[in-house]
Amino acid sequence: MNGLLSLNRKHIFLADDEVVDPKKYLEESCNPKCVKPLLEYQACVKRIQGDDSGHKHCTGQYFDYWQCIDKCVAPKLFTKLK
């Protein structure tokens, strides 16, 4: 992501005047806080890689990760929106 990005600014613009969605931006910035569930998810992905039965899936770990991200993003998101 190149351009002017700052958590203090209300509208986030890239140098070429393209608008960045604040939710995506916050989700990325919350990634470091949710490393543990992310690693769990990646471990699960690796575990089921060889599986061909179609019954194995990583929904649980996926949900845990996204729940962590959501909890981090939700209080901050609306301050970035009009």
Next chain:
Amino acid sequence: MVGGGVIQQILRRKLHSQSLTTPVRSWFSSKNAHVEAGSSGVRAFALLGAGVTGLLSFSTVASADEAEHGLACPDYPWPHDGILSSYDHASIRRGHQVYQQVCASCHSMSLISYRDLVGVAYTEEEAKAMAAEIEVVDGPNDEGEMFTRPGKLSDRLPQPYANESAARFANGGAYPPDLSLITKARHNGQNYVFALLTGYRDPPAGISIREGLHYNPYFPGGAIAMPKMLNDEAVEYEDGVPATEAQMGKDVVSFLSWAAEPEMEERKLMGFKWIFLLSLALLQAAYYRRLKWSVLKSRKLVLDVVN
């Protein structure tokens, strides 16, 4: 599956203890001893079967449950959440624009009329002009024929499909629900709709969605017929606000919240006023009750014992 092994061990131990007690039982009724010995084997097998099926069904139900209920949505700090907070009417206006340009092609809002928008999101002239853009079928004229006319304020918002069957046919069997009450018709409606609209993501490893459906973790089951509709700058706002996905989501949910609960602001004012007044009345009533009862409560009883 480790749990399954443990349960099998426990059941085997139970079987052993049962076989130890059968000689005791046979002492009581020697006639039925051989029957009991045979049935205890069947009983143990039944127990084993029950245990294994119980464990299997439990594990499959637990994992199916998560996707079944959908990912729980977070609580967003809506500007109209407070006890005396009103709607953000600029947001409602933008949200109506999003609805009109993005959602109205599939979703009806048949309980809202153009006149409801006056004073909330548009002036009367603006609402009249918007209504006049649509064609409405009106009742029989003097010659007994139905005719079409431009819309008026009293007309409802136009429906994209004639009926549910037409809607399902045009959308692969899925019915795009009417949105007039959607934020009240779903648990934690406002947060749910916002999370759903902005929550389209790649499915987790191991989950594949069939052609025609899309993955959305917030949707119960995970496979929703509606594709991702909110994309950055899909709409150009009149007031120049950048139309990011999150902005459009917030505005359209504000609009939908208003549509479902247009009385909210009046309700909050009324609630605040009457709770305040009734609290004063409560204090007055409490004082009056204690005043009247003071006569009895300050009685003194004297026991005059005569020996």
